[in-house]
Amino acid sequence: MKLTKIRKQYVPFMKAGVQTLIAYRMNFFGFVIGGLIYCFVMYYLWKAVFQSSGGSDFMGFSMVDMTIYLFLSNITTQLTFSSVSGDIAEEIKDGSIAMRLIKPVNTDLSYLFSELGGFGMKLLVFALPMIVSLEIYRFCTTGNVMFQPMNFLLYLLSVILAYLIAFRVNLCFGFMAFYVKNLWGMNILKNSIINFLSGTLIPLAFMPEVLRKILEYMPFSSMSYTPVMIYMGKYDTYEMIFRLVMQAVWAFLIYALSKMIWLGAIKRLSVQGG
Amino acid sequence: MRRFFKIYRILVAQNLKRLMEYKADFFAGAVSFLIDQAIGIAFIFIIFSQIPQLSGFTFEQIVFIYGFSQIPKGIDHLLTDNLWCVGYFIVKKGDFDKYLTRPINPLFHVIAETFQIDAVGELVVGIGLMIYVGGSVNLYVTPLSVLLFFVVIPFAMLIYTAIKIATGALAFWLKSSGFIIQMVYGMNEFAKYPTTIYSPFVKMLITYIIPFAFTGYYPRCIF
Numbered sequence: 001m002k003l004t005k006i007r008k009q010y011v012p013f014m015k016a017g018v019q020t021l022i023a024y025r026m027n028f029f030g031f032v033i034g035g036l037i038y039c040f041v042m043y044y045l046w047k048a049v050f051q052s053s054g055g056s057d058f059m060g061f062s063m064v065d066m067t068i069y070l071f072l073s074n075i076t077t078q079l080t081f082s083s084v085s086g087d088i089a090e091e092i093k094d095g096s097i098a099m100r101l102i103k104p105v106n107t108d109l110s111y112l113f114s115e116l117g118g119f120g121m122k123l124l125v126f127a128l129p130m131i132v133s134l135e136i137y138r139f140c141t142t143g144n145v146m147f148q149p150m151n152f153l154l155y156l157l158s159v160i161l162a163y164l165i166a167f168r169v170n171l172c173f174g175f176m177a178f179y180v181k182n183l184w185g186m187n188i189l190k191n192s193i194i195n196f197l198s199g200t201l202i203p204l205a206f207m208p209e210v211l212r213k214i215l216e217y218m219p220f221s222s223m224s225y226t227p228v229m230i231y232m233g234k235y236d237t238y239e240m241i242f243r244l245v246m247q248a249v250w251a252f253l254i255y256a257l258s259k260m261i262w263l264g265a266i267k268r269l270s271v272q273g274g
Numbered sequence: 275m276r277r278f279f280k281i282y283r284i285l286v287a288q289n290l291k292r293l294m295e296y297k298a299d300f301f302a303g304a305v306s307f308l309i310d311q312a313i314g315i316a317f318i319f320i321i322f323s324q325i326p327q328l329s330g331f332t333f334e335q336i337v338f339i340y341g342f343s344q345i346p347k348g349i350d351h352l353l354t355d356n357l358w359c360v361g362y363f364i365v366k367k368g369d370f371d372k373y374l375t376r377p378i379n380p381l382f383h384v385i386a387e388t389f390q391i392d393a394v395g396e397l398v399v400g401i402g403l404m405i406y407v408g409g410s411v412n413l414y415v416t417p418l419s420v421l422l423f424f425v426v427i428p429f430a431m432l433i434y435t436a437i438k439i440a441t442g443a444l445a446f447w448l449k450s451s452g453f454i455i456q457m458v459y460g461m462n463e464f465a466k467y468p469t470t471i472y473s474p475f476v477k478m479l480i481t482y483i484i485p486f487a488f489t490g491y492y493p494r495c496i497f
Contacts, residue, residue: 024450030453034460052329186302189307196316
């Protein structure tokens, strides 16, 4: 009964999400290639760092590790990328959020499902081919097959949790449009803070001890660092379970936070309209 | 020409009035870009806490190139930010008609319409960093190099503007080219570091095809 309801109500949102992505596929490719260019800048920078440091090992990372880390972080960030904050801001600005509110569906679930379509597409046409090419690269440089199916499956699980966290963080952020108008500048700020705190820019392992300890317990590391480290097999079994549980806890906490902000924000919206 | 300046002055004045209306927004925007820059520096700093030199460049020298590269980028950001909107939604929503119906060069109008004061974040950081490390990087300050410095900056800025116009105009064929601007513009990341660290292919790409190398490393070589 419940499942039929969900299928009837939310699957159309999902289909619409896939269709939007296909309609603007050029944008999607531009986005992906832009991310890859950034990876290459970082790749050359790290190569120079490795050459300058003299050793083949830099704080527990080899150059091959570093390459995998850079590209996999990028793949993970692309997968967990959510444009929901911009969408909400746009809908509040032009008033079309009213149309969403009068529909007999859960507002944040309707956003979630329109994005899930895109998530699936990105996984199939971008993430999986990229991971295959990374493994081919690793095979060509080291001569060993280092692909671990178990880690890959746990990576997928961890990415889904990371996605849920990122989605909720963006949702909370989008609700700020009820209060602030310059969301564009704030968006840049959000992205660069997340890039830094989540370890996408520089692995948390390289950071000063105290900072690293703090960041590992914050929700940002759950958004990209944890899945990547799981894939690379940098965690032992105990730590892996611990990290996954922490992701789940953060996903729940941020879910609760977004609900609270939503309740506050929607009151404000009704004031503006009335 | 005088007419263009007059119109530009009026449009900028409009922008500044709007800005006074939303002071908090201006503050949020400028602080955002400032923090974005601070994180970029923190990144270089963390790398240099592990190694003394990067391919023969000291921390100060890298920061100098980084700071320099932010100045043309910031000026372009200040003056021509509306080009992003052409790529992202002006053409898609059909709003471009507005520019075509007015008796003025549409490209000029698009550019003049926005005066993006957020860019002071980049400019302040860029100039601040150059002054901060300027003393410790052995600059060859001669009248000629100072002159070249001021000649180079507007041209470096035009590299950014030209790339934004070319990729933004693709929207007339593709409806929306925002992410293509993003993709090509994103290559300015290469300008932040010395070109010597890149492979020959990348070096050729950023020198001859999408010449971002001229907005950071090459101009630095005149000193």
